[in-house]
Amino acid sequence: MENIKFGLQTNLFGWIQYLKLNDWSEWEREDYSNTFYYLDWDHVLRCIVGAGIKGIDTMFWQVTDFEQKFGPIREFAAFAKERGIEKITGNFYLALGSTDRANHPKILADNQVMIDLTAEMSAPNMCVMPAGQYYGMGPLSQEELQNTADVLAEIGKRALEKGIELSIHTEFFCAINKDELERFMEMIDPRYVCYCLDAAQVAIMGVDPVALYDKYHDRIKYFHLKDTKTPHAPESERYAEGVEFHDTGHRWFWEPGAGEVDYPALWGLLKKHGYKGWITIELDGTPDPLASILLTMWYIDQVLRPIYR
Amino acid sequence: MEFGCSIELVDMHFCGPNTHHMLTKSYWDELYKLISAAGFRGIELPCNPYNFELARSGVPVNPYVMISKYGGHKEYLAFLDGQGIDEVVSAHVSASDVATLMKFTGAPYPLFFEMFKGLARESLEFARQIGANGLVVSPTPEIGMLLDLMGGVGIDECTAQYLPQITGLIDEIGAEAAQHGIQVAVRNEFWGLLRGTGIEDLLSKTDAKNVLFSPDLAQLAIAGADPEELIRKYAGRIAFVHFSDTWYVDEWDNYLSKSPETPVAGAQRVYCDLGDGRIDVPACHRALRETGYEGWVHCGSKSTLNVYRALLKLRWYLDNVIAKS
Numbered sequence: 001m002e003n004i005k006f007g008l009q010t011n012l013f014g015w016i017q018y019l020k021l022n023d024w025s026e027w028e029r030e031d032y033s034n035t036f037y038y039l040d041w042d043h044v045l046r047c048i049v050g051a052g053i054k055g056i057d058t059m060f061w062q063v064t065d066f067e068q069k070f071g072p073i074r075e076f077a078a079f080a081k082e083r084g085i086e087k088i089t090g091n092f093y094l095a096l097g098s099t100d101r102a103n104h105p106k107i108l109a110d111n112q113v114m115i116d117l118t119a120e121m122s123a124p125n126m127c128v129m130p131a132g133q134y135y136g137m138g139p140l141s142q143e144e145l146q147n148t149a150d151v152l153a154e155i156g157k158r159a160l161e162k163g164i165e166l167s168i169h170t171e172f173f174c175a176i177n178k179d180e181l182e183r184f185m186e187m188i189d190p191r192y193v194c195y196c197l198d199a200a201q202v203a204i205m206g207v208d209p210v211a212l213y214d215k216y217h218d219r220i221k222y223f224h225l226k227d228t229k230t231p232h233a234p235e236s237e238r239y240a241e242g243v244e245f246h247d248t249g250h251r252w253f254w255e256p257g258a259g260e261v262d263y264p265a266l267w268g269l270l271k272k273h274g275y276k277g278w279i280t281i282e283l284d285g286t287p288d289p290l291a292s293i294l295l296t297m298w299y300i301d302q303v304l305r306p307i308y309r
Numbered sequence: 310m311e312f313g314c315s316i317e318l319v320d321m322h323f324c325g326p327n328t329h330h331m332l333t334k335s336y337w338d339e340l341y342k343l344i345s346a347a348g349f350r351g352i353e354l355p356c357n358p359y360n361f362e363l364a365r366s367g368v369p370v371n372p373y374v375m376i377s378k379y380g381g382h383k384e385y386l387a388f389l390d391g392q393g394i395d396e397v398v399s400a401h402v403s404a405s406d407v408a409t410l411m412k413f414t415g416a417p418y419p420l421f422f423e424m425f426k427g428l429a430r431e432s433l434e435f436a437r438q439i440g441a442n443g444l445v446v447s448p449t450p451e452i453g454m455l456l457d458l459m460g461g462v463g464i465d466e467c468t469a470q471y472l473p474q475i476t477g478l479i480d481e482i483g484a485e486a487a488q489h490g491i492q493v494a495v496r497n498e499f500w501g502l503l504r505g506t507g508i509e510d511l512l513s514k515t516d517a518k519n520v521l522f523s524p525d526l527a528q529l530a531i532a533g534a535d536p537e538e539l540i541r542k543y544a545g546r547i548a549f550v551h552f553s554d555t556w557y558v559d560e561w562d563n564y565l566s567k568s569p570e571t572p573v574a575g576a577q578r579v580y581c582d583l584g585d586g587r588i589d590v591p592a593c594h595r596a597l598r599e600t601g602y603e604g605w606v607h608c609g610s611k612s613t614l615n616v617y618r619a620l621l622k623l624r625w626y627l628d629n630v631i632a633k634s
Contacts, residue, residue: 012329016324017322018573019573021577022577023577026577030581030585031615036614038324039325068412069568110414242366242378245329246335247335247378248335249335284329285329286327288327
């Protein structure tokens, strides 16, 4: 019995447009490329399961897109299960504008919609980006941080009522950045809110993800597994407008093991603290989804699992 | 007649390898060069401030991007000029984007026209800022989305409720745009309430000067209309023509669904690269020429699987088929 199971955040494929392509030859005959391999959930899910991954995470826009195109999201969970996905492990959403209490009613209403959809998928986790980008917002005052912590506690309480654990996910460009992170960690209500450690995101911020986990392991209950070759990005980069999609095309995120995050050390701590649960592989930014998935699984099998599994 | 390129060539719902790169400014910076290299000096841009990814990326679809990624509209235009694009000919706004947002936020149907008016005005301002002389408006969402938003009414009731209001709104936007020297033209997709010849009802009830018709060949053909016939019939009231192509035949009444451009049953590939499908594009070109059309024709290969190849095929088709037709 393994302590850690792996899921995949499916945003690396973009907006998967079809539920199931009925006849590949309709696409192949004029194209002769691999593009249509990524057009439908049916084939994408088969590839994920074929690589040995048994869980998936979704982005909120995928969930709403699915509802619009194919029907109730609970049917997606069944569709995925038929293809070998054991569990939809999580969903991702936002609390933009959370620093201002005037925005809280709308944030709560929008998050309630997403909590309900996440519950329909029977996903046990919902990650939330707790505030907007640093540009135009930061640095946050103590009051603004508290406002964010308060609304997240309420979202977390509502999520818990549906059996969902709420995790905060701080991006390297988020208003809650290097200087705010630990203060904010102390402010969140651990009864209702935990933290998702995205090692690459915090490394780009200039925070050591290994040390952060060791210090806050009791609050860190969810993980995003990806790497970066550019840790400690300067403030001029992190605080720039719309920096996630870098103007130069610079790729922020890489497969685990391909960057600077000390994953063997982190795995040692997972063992030390006895972590049990799902970990989500994130590969946004890859030019080649399937190669990135397989490279990640190789790294997990050959480097991480020998440390702790 | 001048030929431009519709940015619809790039599917805004990116899907496949390198999907994130398509959201960066660098992708678009290069694409402008390639559009220019393919011989297109004018482009049409969609306007969509709602989409989460597009609103924070380098995709040139809203005022926010122009400011955050280029420093402003003037700077964007200067940048385009440097890449070899002379002008943004027109912007495109769609009621479909409003319906999608409403579905997502749970906004009730009575807010629809207020929201669409807001988006249309924002798009008008976007068009004005980027120096476009046209605003192409898709006046209805997908029929399936609209029926859903209206809470299960039948299509006849839906039509009876929707059309008078949208007709009034389009007239209003047309008049407002004219004050800014911007020409409004309506484009009817195969999945909208005004599909095919259904657009004639709206055209007959709106100001012929302020509201023109933007025929999209593939959209009309899928809806069972004859694009050449409509071009001839509405000569003098046409602007921002879209040359597009398809093999698709809607045998399953997919046009009634909430997601008609990604069918579930039967054939699923709705659009194809220009020149590869069943549309008699040369006949439509002849009709435009013979009726004295002097405006822009935007060429596109919507949902192409290979943007770069599609661009070169567009140029080849114009030079070797259309020019000789």
